[in-house]
Amino acid sequence: xxxxxxxxxxxxxxxxxxxxxxxxxxxxxxxxxxxxxxxxxxxxxxxxxxxxxxxxxxxxxxxxxxxxxxxxxxxxxxxxxxxxxxxxxxxxxxxxxxxxxxxxxxxxxxxxxxxxxxxxxxxxxxxxxxxxxxxxxxxxxxxxxxxxxxxxxxxxxxxxxxxxxxxxxxxxxxxxxxxxxxxxxxxxxxxxxxxxxxxxxxxxxxxxxxxxxxxxxxxxxxxxxxx
Numbered sequence: 001x002x003x004x005x006x007x008x009x010x011x012x013x014x015x016x017x018x019x020x021x022x023x024x025x026x027x028x029x030x031x032x033x034x035x036x037x038x039x040x041x042x043x044x045x046x047x048x049x050x051x052x053x054x055x056x057x058x059x060x061x062x063x064x065x066x067x068x069x070x071x072x073x074x075x076x077x078x079x080x081x082x083x084x085x086x087x088x089x090x091x092x093x094x095x096x097x098x099x100x101x102x103x104x105x106x107x108x109x110x111x112x113x114x115x116x117x118x119x120x121x122x123x124x125x126x127x128x129x130x131x132x133x134x135x136x137x138x139x140x141x142x143x144x145x146x147x148x149x150x151x152x153x154x155x156x157x158x159x160x161x162x163x164x165x166x167x168x169x170x171x172x173x174x175x176x177x178x179x180x181x182x183x184x185x186x187x188x189x190x191x192x193x194x195x196x197x198x199x200x201x202x203x204x205x206x207x208x209x210x211x212x213x214x215x216x217x218x219x220x221x222x223x224x225x226x227x
Contacts, residue, residue, distance in 0.1 A: 042062075179214075194215065
């Protein structure tokens with residue numbers, strides 16, 4: 001305005017100044033809501049700010065944190081991926097994305113994202129620690145699936161038992177391992193054990209199609225046609 005004053009520009013500048021004051025107020029409210037653990041309110045306020053400040057990586061990271069707290073990991077991933085592109089060398093975003101995928105049971109995508117973190121900083125302690133864990137788990141699962149393809153069901157069962165020992169903290173891996181062990185038992189004509197294990201899986205996931213199919217195969221081996 002000082003360099004070339006004109007009525008039009010002054011009007012535009014005043015409008016932008018009013019808008020920026022409003023956004024600062026919303027930002028303060030969003031931070032306050034976050035600190036008070038009212039994540040739903042914080043998300044709503046951050047939505048308003050990000051509609052204008054589309055390229056703000058830190059606001060996206062804050063909204064991602066709120067989504068995580070609210071149990072909406074896929075929305076958090078979307079914000080974190082944007083933040084990883086918007087801010088150079090954003091190892092923290094890649095680490096968080098990798099952790100979310102890991103918690104969701106997607107070990108392959110988790111491995112891919114943690115590698116991106118290590119490309120930026122090979123000495124990143126958190127990323128390196130996570131990388132070792134995911135790589136080990138990924139290798140065990142790949143090896144178990146290879147055994148299944150080869151019809152080596154006892155070896156596959158043993159490998160999936162190792163998976164459960166490698167990751168005892170994230171329940172989805174134990175459930176997936178049990179589902180695959182049930183498959184192996186069914187294929188290996190060990191009907192009683194297969195029925196027991198598939199039933200365990202189905203108590204956790206009543207609509208698990210694989211477990212239903214494998215338990216059905218096991219029932220057939222026992223001549224339990226109604227079941």
